[in-house]
Amino acid sequence: MQIAPLSPDDPSELGGYELLGRIGQGGMGQVYLGESPGGEPAAVKVIKPSIVDSETRLRFAQEVEILKTIWGARIAALLDADPEADPPWLATEYVEGLDLSRHVASHGPLDALLTASLGATLAEALATVHKQGLLHRDLKPANVLLGPNGPKVIDFGLAVFAESSVSLTAANTVVGTPSCMPPEQANGEKPLTPAVDVYALGAVLLFASTGHAPYRADNIHLLFHQVVDASISPDLSGAPEELMSLLTAMLAHQPQDRPALDDVVRRCRGLIEARGLKVTQARRRLTNFTAAPAHVLDDLLAVDHPAPPGSTARPHTGAVEVPAGRGEPEALAPGAARQEPGGFRLNRQEPEPPHTPPMPPAPVPRPTDPRLLFARIDTSTPPPAGTTTDEAAAKPDRSRPLTRPAARGGTGSTPRRSLRHSAQARITAQRLREAYAANSPF
Template structure:
C-alpha cells in the first residue's frame, strides 16, 4: 500500500491518533495512516470539509454504529471514531498490504487453487457478518486487502441491516460499485438479502482469476443496463475451467438461484482438494503468494549531498611557503635502513615498565625476543586489526625522529608530538 506525505492543510492528529501519511481517498473523504498513543497503526478515515453537513454527519454516525457491531478474524477491526468532531473521523485496523485490485493489475490473476482459497476465506467472513444481521453491499476487489496474515475485508460504509427497510442512503438512490453489484441491488429493489453479497463475491472471484468483471462497458449507465438485463449473461472468458460452475451459480440473475455462502465455502474446498491440497495449505499458499509478489513502496531517495569542491579550487590567501611538519606521534614510522644504534644505558631508556607481549624488545639477559618475567600479568595481545605501536616507544624510533627533526629544522618549525 502506497503511503504519501501529509499535505500542509491535513490535520496532524485526530482524537488520540497521530496522523503519519495519506493512504487513500474516496468521494466522501480522505484516509490517513495513523498511530495510537500505544503505537497501534490505524487507518483513519476523515470526511472532507466540503461535504460536512447535517446529513453527512448523520450518515457517518450511522456508519460508526454499524461498524461497532461487526467483528471477525477476516474483518478489519473498529478502533475508534468521533462523528461530532469538527472533522468527523473513524479509525479501523490498518492492514499492511495491497488491495486485490492493485495486486491483479500489477501481478496478474491468481491461479485457480488460490482463487478458491480466497473464495472460502471471504465467504466464511461474510457468513459471519450475515449472522450479525448485516450485509456488506459494496464488496469489491478494492475492499479486500491482502495483508501479511491473509486477506481482510474493509469498508462497511454501505452496510445495512438485512431483511429491513433501514438504509443509509436516500430513498430510490442506488449506491455501490456497478461492476460488482447484484441485479436486484442495481434495480433498487428492497429489502436486500444476503444473496447480494454472494453475487458480489462471485464478481470478485472472477476478477481475481480472470482479470475482468462479469459485465463491463464504457459508462456506468451501460453497466447498469447489462447487470439488470436478465438476458445478458456474465462474461466468464479466461476463467479457469474448475471455477466456471461455481462462478456461474454465484452470478446467476435471480437471487433465489444463487448458492448460500456456506455452500460457496464447501464448493471452494472441493476445488482446492481436487488439486491435492487441504484448505489450510491453500490458505497459507495464498498468503505466501501475495506477500512474495507485493513489493513495499520504497521511501523517497535521500537528497544528494552537496558537490565536493577540490581543495585546489577553493579561494586561497597567499602565504609564505613553508614545509609541512612531519608527524611523528600519531602515525607508525616504518623502520628505516640505518646502521644499528649503539647500545644504550639504563638511564637512556625512556620507560621502566615491563614490555607487553605486543612489544618484543631485545633483552640483555637472553636471546632476541625473550623478555624478563614481568611483575604483573601480561596484557592481552592487541586485536589483529590494531596497528602495532612498538616503534613509537623504542629508542630506535626516537633517534629516527631526532634525525628527521634535524633534516627539516632549517626550513620549517617543528610541531612537537602530543605523546613524545
C-alpha cells in the same frame, strides 16, 4: 500502493492518533496512516470539511454504529471513532498490503487453487457478517486487502441490517459499485437479502481469476443495462474450468438461484482437496503469494539519528510512491536517493560509523518470483557470542540516541517521541513468520 506525505493543510493528530501519511482518498473524505500513543497502526478516515452537514454526520454515525457490531478474523476492526468531532473521524485496523484490484493489475490473475482459497476465506468472513444481521452491499476487489496474515474485508460504509428497508440514501438512488452489483440492487429493490453479497463475491472471484468484471461497458448507463437485463449473461471468459460452475451459480440473475455462503465454502474446499491439499495449506500459499514485504510501515516509523561530528550522512528525500511491482530496482543516477521497494523514508539520515571503514553488506539476491520473497533471509552479521538469533533480532541498537525531528510546524527544539519500539516489534514478528514459512513442510 502509494503512501503520500502529509500536506500543509492536513492535521498532524486526530483523537490521539499521530498522522504519518496519506493512504488514499474518496468522494467523502481522506484516509491517513496513523499511530496510537501505544504504537498501534491505524487507518484513520476523515470526512471532508466541505461536505460535513447534518445528513453526512448521520450517515457517518450510522457507519460507526454498524462497525461496532461487526467482528471476525477477516474483518478490519474498528479501533475508535468520533462522529461528533470537527471533522468527524474513525480509526480502523491498518492492513499492510495491496488490495486485490492492484495486486491483479501488478501481478496478474490468481490461479484456480489460490482463487478457491480466497473464495473460501471471504465466503466464511461474509457468513460471519450475515450471522450478525448485516449485509456488506459493496464488496469489490478494492475492498479486499491482501495483508501479511491473509485477506481482510474493509469498508462497511454501505452496510445495512439484513431485511431492513430503512436507508439514509435518497429515494430512487442506487448506491454501490456497478461492476460488482447484483441486478436486484441495481434495480433499487428492497429489502435486500444475503444473496447480494454472494453475487458480489462471485464478481470478486471472477476478477481475481481473470482480471475482468462480469460486465464491461464504455459508460455507466450501458453497464447498468447489462447488469439488470436477464437475457445478457455475465462474461466468464478466461475463468479456470474448475471454477466455471461455481461462478455461474454465484452470478445467477435471480437471488434464489445463487448458492448460500456455506455452500460456496464447501465447493471451494472441494476444489482445494481435489488438488491434494488441505485448506490451511492453500491459504498459506495464497498469503505467501499475495502479501507484500513488510517495509512500508517500518521505514515510515524509522527514527532519525543525528550525524556524529566528522561523519558523512546520506540524506533520504521524502519519496512518496511505493512501487506495486516486485522486480529488480531501477538504476539511480549518482547522488540520487534510492527508493526502496515497499516503503519510503522521511528525511532520514544514516551516518557511517566514525573511525570505522564502511563494510559492504553481503549481497542478497532479489527474486523476481513473488512467491520466493518469503524465503528465509540470513543476516549478514552474526550475533554476539552467547546471544540467540531471536534475541539479537529483537534487541534494538542502543549505541545512538533515538530521536526524531520536531513535529511539523514546531521549532525543532523538542524532539518527537520515538517510535522505534513499535517498528522493531513488527520487524521481529515478520522474521518469525518468514522463519516459520521457510521451515513449513507445506
